Amino acid sequence: MSSKRQRIAVELNGEAADVVAPSVCYLPSMQANGTVDNAGAPTLPSAAKRLKFSVHSRRGAHGGTQLVQANLGDIEFVGRSDGDENAGMQPCCYAVGVFSPAEGKLRLTAVASERLFRLDSRLQGLVYAPTGAGGDEDASAYGARKLAAKRLVDEFGSTRRRRQMTAREAGVVAADRISGGDAVKEMLGGVAARGQGQGLTKEEVQRKAFERRTVPPHNPSGTTPVDAYPLELLLGPHGTGAVVGTEAEAARVRGGAMARELNTGQIYKLAEDAAELAKAREKNWLHPYVLSRLGALQALKSGADDPLRAARAKQRAKYLALLAALLRLESKHHLGVKAEGMEGLAKELRLKQPLAELLLGRFYNRTEDPARGPRYERPDALKALLLSYILAVAVVADEGVLDKEQFEELRAALKMDATKMAAALGQLGCQTKAGKVKVEREGRVVEVPSYSAMLLKQPDPRAPDAKTLAQCFPELRLDRPKAGGKK
Numbered sequence: 001m002s003s004k005r006q007r008i009a010v011e012l013n014g015e016a017a018d019v020v021a022p023s024v025c026y027l028p029s030m031q032a033n034g035t036v037d038n039a040g041a042p043t044l045p046s047a048a049k050r051l052k053f054s055v056h057s058r059r060g061a062h063g064g065t066q067l068v069q070a071n072l073g074d075i076e077f078v079g080r081s082d083g084d085e086n087a088g089m090q091p092c093c094y095a096v097g098v099f100s101p102a103e104g105k106l107r108l109t110a111v112a113s114e115r116l117f118r119l120d121s122r123l124q125g126l127v128y129a130p131t132g133a134g135g136d137e138d139a140s141a142y143g144a145r146k147l148a149a150k151r152l153v154d155e156f157g158s159t160r161r162r163r164q165m166t167a168r169e170a171g172v173v174a175a176d177r178i179s180g181g182d183a184v185k186e187m188l189g190g191v192a193a194r195g196q197g198q199g200l201t202k203e204e205v206q207r208k209a210f211e212r213r214t215v216p217p218h219n220p221s222g223t224t225p226v227d228a229y230p231l232e233l234l235l236g237p238h239g240t241g242a243v244v245g246t247e248a249e250a251a252r253v254r255g256g257a258m259a260r261e262l263n264t265g266q267i268y269k270l271a272e273d274a275a276e277l278a279k280a281r282e283k284n285w286l287h288p289y290v291l292s293r294l295g296a297l298q299a300l301k302s303g304a305d306d307p308l309r310a311a312r313a314k315q316r317a318k319y320l321a322l323l324a325a326l327l328r329l330e331s332k333h334h335l336g337v338k339a340e341g342m343e344g345l346a347k348e349l350r351l352k353q354p355l356a357e358l359l360l361g362r363f364y365n366r367t368e369d370p371a372r373g374p375r376y377e378r379p380d381a382l383k384a385l386l387l388s389y390i391l392a393v394a395v396v397a398d399e400g401v402l403d404k405e406q407f408e409e410l411r412a413a414l415k416m417d418a419t420k421m422a423a424a425l426g427q428l429g430c431q432t433k434a435g436k437v438k439v440e441r442e443g444r445v446v447e448v449p450s451y452s453a454m455l456l457k458q459p460d461p462r463a464p465d466a467k468t469l470a471q472c473f474p475e476l477r478l479d480r481p482k483a484g485g486k487k
Contacts, residue, residue, distance in 0.1 A: 395455050
């Protein structure tokens with residue numbers, strides 16, 4: 001063999017977007033058996049040769065994450081590139097080298113996350129969690145564990161596995177997924193029957209039953225749409241339910257301050273300036289449904305000499321500003337928290353920071369994910385609540401009336417079924433009437449089912465016998481049907 005040193009070229013491969021970096025792991029529970037091979041390297045136990053490895057990778061905005069699993073009978077070895085042991089800084093990075101004697105070239109490729117990660121041993125069938133975990137956990141802990149499991153499947157599971165989980169969730173009848181129709185009546189009737197068994201009065205039963213519904217904060221004694229769903233209660237500290245008495249007074253003070261954070265000036269400007277309105281449509285500054293309602297606002301503002309019309313125009317502008325914010329949130333199923341924090345989220349949502357903080361806290365859950373960082377996610381229960389807010393604000397913005405064309409336009413914006421949307425409006429106290437409306441689809445005009453909706457439209461709302469919002473809610477059946485009898 002020649003003693004002359006061989007010159008080799010070193011090539012460092014960059015991380016391509018479509019190439020998954022190799023994962024390099026170590027197994028601390030599996031030691032060498034003390035012998036060496038012909039090259040002088042320590043030999044591994046025979047069990048190591050039977051290991052079958054599977055690698056799951058996911059690329060995100062801040063790099064890739066790898067999950068490695070190895071099976072050995074009843075024993076599993078599991079690890080991830082972003083595990084706890086890699087949370088801190090390390091003095092070096094790792095790469096895999098492949099030497100080609102024919103070319104005299106050493107090719108180096110960075111490993112996943114530029115570091116090694118350990119595979120911990122697990123016995124199949126055992127729960128590796130603190131003692132007692134899952135046995136006495138409360139609802140919030142169970143929900144967090146369920147959300148973490150779903151996130152793991154979304155991140156590393158196959159398409160088939162994700163479909164299975166979605167189908168299983170769809171088959172679960174939970175209170176936060178029920179939004180109207182017969183299911184709501186059955187649920188509320190059950191609450192009413194239990195209340196009767198406890199000796200409660202009819203009013204107490206009604207109150208307890210309606211607390212289970214997904215209804216925005218409201219004034220049950222209101223006789224006009226604005227009195228029923230006042231802006232101050234919608235933006236107050238209460239997320240749902242009836243707000244009365246001293247609670248209502250305190251909520252109106254806080255909600256009134258928050259109402260001043262609405263971008264009402266933009267609504268006025270777009271209603272008055274046709275050029276700005278055209279630019280808003282082109283650049284998608286506001287939701288198209290909100291832009292379509294500015295004509296009615298301008299018609300009210302044209303009678304500025306009439307104090308009543310001016311007050312109505314001011315009230316409508318505030319509700320349209322809130323509706324614009326809610327519809328913008330509806331299009332954002334999740335929001336990542338960037339370096340700017342809440343200030344950056346407010347800019348992304350085009351809202352003032354106090355209002356953005358209130359709405360994010362009401363309609364999202366903040367989560368911490370090791371792969372994707374902090375983010376706001378909206379579960380099904382809060383999605384139903386957000387839709388209820390949107391429907392209530394949309395009806396009040398049009399002074400308690402949605403005609404068939406408006407109903408269809410809002411339904412298309414929310415991508416809801418017409419019957420389900422009518423049922424949801426009914427749960428808010430609206431009266432709905434079925435009909436048909438002509439729309440253009442695929443270049444031709446067709447008739448589709450639609451509804452009109454009215455909320456507290458009565459000749460004299462101030463009359464002693466005027467109907468209240470509480471009287472407009474769907475009636476409860478307080479008696480259980482007898483077995484085998486008719487409902």
